[in-house]
Structures are given as structure tokens and as C-alpha cells.
Amino acid sequence: MISIENLHKRFGTLVALDGISLNLGPGELFGFIGPNGAGKSTTMKILCGLMRQDAGDAVVCGFDPRTNPNAVKRCLGYMPDFLGVYDDLTVDEYLQFFAAAFGIPARNAKRRSVIDSVLQLTDLTEKRHAMVDSLSRGMQQRLGVARVLLHEPKVLLLDEPASGLDPRARIELREILVTLRQMGKTLMVSSHILSELGEMCTSIGIIERGKLIYAGSLEQALAKSGAGERVAVTLEAATDQLPATSPQQAALALEGDPRIARVTVEDQNLLVDLVPAPIGGRLSHHFLIEKLVACGARIGSFTPRGVRLEDAFLRLTKGALN
Known part of the structure; x- marks a missing residue:
């Protein structure tokens, strides 16, 4: 579902990505770990077509974001580390807006069915008519997940989704991500809350200064670390x-x-x-x-x-x- 081969990216003299390679399959929940500025967000932006690499290849669902961006957008959902929301809309209006942007028709039951489904999955059904600005931070993050699920993507890129959440909200978000993994979706999740990743991920990658210094199972990472x-x-x-x-x-x-x-x-x-x-x-x-x-x-x-x-x-x- 995701294939990265020898990916390079520079910003002037700053090396953001230094030849990273990675392959993720269906039903894989990949925890992307690294300090600030290590290259996690840059990798995600290249995968979803918001940024171009200097060298190397990135493929999502068999498509290159540079040559076939629309095909990538149809199969991929991306939630950045800063979730912008429209505060003066209700939850339902917010999802209706993005469903229209995704081209989901309103004249039949398709759009209503999709919105009902993502609200149920993210446990926001009872908040359907609530104003977005009345939601807690955790609920707004769940709304962000609901938004990226509207077009039923096979791949999800979530950049620091648990940032700023209280323990209860983190647990609720984790349960949603595990459910998505069990549905066969491929997820790449970046986070600094390492214990959370350890409890839900099938594999992890550790990136530092643009280099992927480890990618594989959690058990092998623990053994390799000498901890x-x-x-x-x-x-x-x-x-x-x-x-x-x-x-x-x-x-x-x-x-x-x-x-x-x-x-x-x-x-x-x-x-x-x-x-x-x-x-x-x-x-x-x-x-x-x-x-x-x-x-x-x-x-x-x-x-x-x-x-x-x-x-x-x-x-x-x-x-x-x-």
C-alpha cells in the first residue's frame, strides 16, 4: 500500500530526508517515531502529494503522487498535525461540506450513509448537531479522523493525532485506530507519546536527522536497542x-x-x-x-x-x- 525507496529531500543546506526506504502492507499500523525535525511530516507530505522529493520514489496504492496525484488522493486520507476546523458549523454541516468536496453525491442516500458511518466509528453520533467549537480537543481530533474517512481511503496518514489530548481522549483515539487497522486499512501514525504507539502498532520506524535508523517489529526494536x-x-x-x-x-x-x-x-x-x-x-x-x-x-x-x-x-x- 505504501512503498518508499531511497527518498531524499533538502531544504537549502538542511537534509530533511536522507535516503529512507520503507514498505507497508494492508492492515499495518506503523508508528513513526522521531524527534522534532527528524523528517516525519516531510515524509507524509511527499506521500500525499503536498511536497515533492528531490530523489527517490514514493508510491501509494500503486500510484506515484507526482504523476498521478488524483488517484493517490482517492485512496489516501491525511490528517496534519494542526487540525483546522470551521468553528461556526455543526458537526454534521462540517462533514457535509467535506463530503461535497470529495464529490460524494447528495441526491441519493450515499452521502448520508457515509456520514452516519464515520460518526458511529468515531463515537460522535450524539454530537451530530453540536457546534464544532463546543467540542473538546479530543472530540475535534476524532472529527478530524471522521473527515479523512469520508471517501473511504485505504491508507491513512495521521501526523501527531494524539498531541494535546488528555489520557481518556488518547485511549478513545487509540481504540479507533486499532479498529481501522482491523478493517484492513494501512495507517502511518507519527507521535511522541511512545507508550501509546507500543500498545497499538504492528510495526514502528525510528527516524533521526532524515535517516530511518530502524523499521520493523516492536520486539526487534527493543532487542536491538539493548534496553x-x-x-x-x-x-x-x-x-x-x-x-x-x-x-x-x-x-x-x-x-x-x-x-x-x-x-x-x-x-x-x-x-x-x-x-x-x-x-x-x-x-x-x-x-x-x-x-x-x-x-x-x-x-x-x-x-x-x-x-x-x-x-x-x-x-x-x-x-x-x-
């Missing part, structure tokens, strides 16, 4: 009847083990960062439980948290966030 798994352990406090090792003493007992990278004490909790596991494997937690029990600690809870996507991103980009 290890984190385990949260809550220890029971000692009582007169049941003595127990303090968290500080337990941390000392764990230090020096080659399988442990770092131990952090927070009140009665231990945050244990394990060394990276080999690709395709994982470290057993049994040794950690055995060491804690052996030193006299009483374990209240033991929660493996997995590898944090933020840690993997920082390692793969060498921490260059500015």
Missing part, C-alpha cells in the same frame, strides 16, 4: 511478629548480579532493571525471586513491566532529542 526489562517489586514492611529485610537491604543484596543493570528504591518498592535479553529470548524472573527470598525480603507483589519503548528510543537515537 532491558523492568520489574516492579513491592516489599512487605517488617512487623513485630514478622521481621523482614528493608528495601534498601534487598537492593544491596541484588547489586553485583550480572543479570541486573540497576536497582532503584522507592518507599517500599524496588524497580529492578534487567540486562537486555538476546533477540527472541527473555530472562527468567525466577532468579530474582530466589535472591529476594534468600535475603529475607517479604514480597507483596511482583510485576514485570516489560521493556519501555522510551528506553529503546533513547538508546537507538543515542538520546538526541533536540
Whole structure:
């Protein structure tokens, strides 16, 4: 659905894209990760025909945006990082306007059916007659998604769709994107909220200074980064009847083990960062439980948290966030 081969783009002396290549298929939800100015928005603008590359090829649904822009527009929906809305329209009027722009006829039931469908998908049916400026930021983002779905595109490019949303709105948006993925659509989603991407994406790409330094599965990215798994352990406090090792003493007992990278004490909790596991494997937690029990600690809870996507991103980009 999306094919990018050796894509280059410069703005004067600034290299925006430096030979990136990427292929995305149907039903793929691709998380595009990178610091500001890394090249995410430039890539999306080239794919939807708003900008031309200096060299290389970009193909969407088998069409080149440079030579067949109308065909690309028919199969692609693009939501930029700044969502412009017409505040003095109702939600229904807003969608009617863009449906007309997409050429969806009003004289039969087609337009009404399409609008009803996207309102239901984005959970905005009850807001049909509400003014756009009365919607929350999260609802306006969902309205933006509804707008780009009107012409039933096969490919969606969403640039920072979760920016500025509260946790509840992010969850609601994530559920919509997962539903679209399950419908077989190809999605490219850029974001700085890395944990959100980790929970919904089938693959990710990490771009820095115009270079795509990784593209593939999340599991392989975590392994390649050298970031290890984190385990949260809550220890029971000692009582007169049941003595127990303090968290500080337990941390000392764990230090020096080659399988442990770092131990952090927070009140009665231990945050244990394990060394990276080999690709395709994982470290057993049994040794950690055995060491804690052996030193006299009483374990209240033991929660493996997995590898944090933020840690993997920082390692793969060498921490260059500015």
C-alpha cells in the first residue's frame, strides 16, 4: 500500500530526508517515531502529494503522487498535525461540506450513509448537531479522523493525532485506530507519546536527522536497542511478629548480579532493571525471586513491566532529542 525507496529531500543546506526506504502492507499500523525535525511530516507530505522529493520514489496504492496525484488522493486520507476546523458549523454541516468536496453525491442516500458511518466509528453520533467549537480537543481530533474517512481511503496518514489530548481522549483515539487497522486499512501514525504507539502498532520506524535508523517489529526494536526489562517489586514492611529485610537491604543484596543493570528504591518498592535479553529470548524472573527470598525480603507483589519503548528510543537515537 505504501512503498518508499531511497527518498531524499533538502531544504537549502538542511537534509530533511536522507535516503529512507520503507514498505507497508494492508492492515499495518506503523508508528513513526522521531524527534522534532527528524523528517516525519516531510515524509507524509511527499506521500500525499503536498511536497515533492528531490530523489527517490514514493508510491501509494500503486500510484506515484507526482504523476498521478488524483488517484493517490482517492485512496489516501491525511490528517496534519494542526487540525483546522470551521468553528461556526455543526458537526454534521462540517462533514457535509467535506463530503461535497470529495464529490460524494447528495441526491441519493450515499452521502448520508457515509456520514452516519464515520460518526458511529468515531463515537460522535450524539454530537451530530453540536457546534464544532463546543467540542473538546479530543472530540475535534476524532472529527478530524471522521473527515479523512469520508471517501473511504485505504491508507491513512495521521501526523501527531494524539498531541494535546488528555489520557481518556488518547485511549478513545487509540481504540479507533486499532479498529481501522482491523478493517484492513494501512495507517502511518507519527507521535511522541511512545507508550501509546507500543500498545497499538504492528510495526514502528525510528527516524533521526532524515535517516530511518530502524523499521520493523516492536520486539526487534527493543532487542536491538539493548534496553532491558523492568520489574516492579513491592516489599512487605517488617512487623513485630514478622521481621523482614528493608528495601534498601534487598537492593544491596541484588547489586553485583550480572543479570541486573540497576536497582532503584522507592518507599517500599524496588524497580529492578534487567540486562537486555538476546533477540527472541527473555530472562527468567525466577532468579530474582530466589535472591529476594534468600535475603529475607517479604514480597507483596511482583510485576514485570516489560521493556519501555522510551528506553529503546533513547538508546537507538543515542538520546538526541533536540
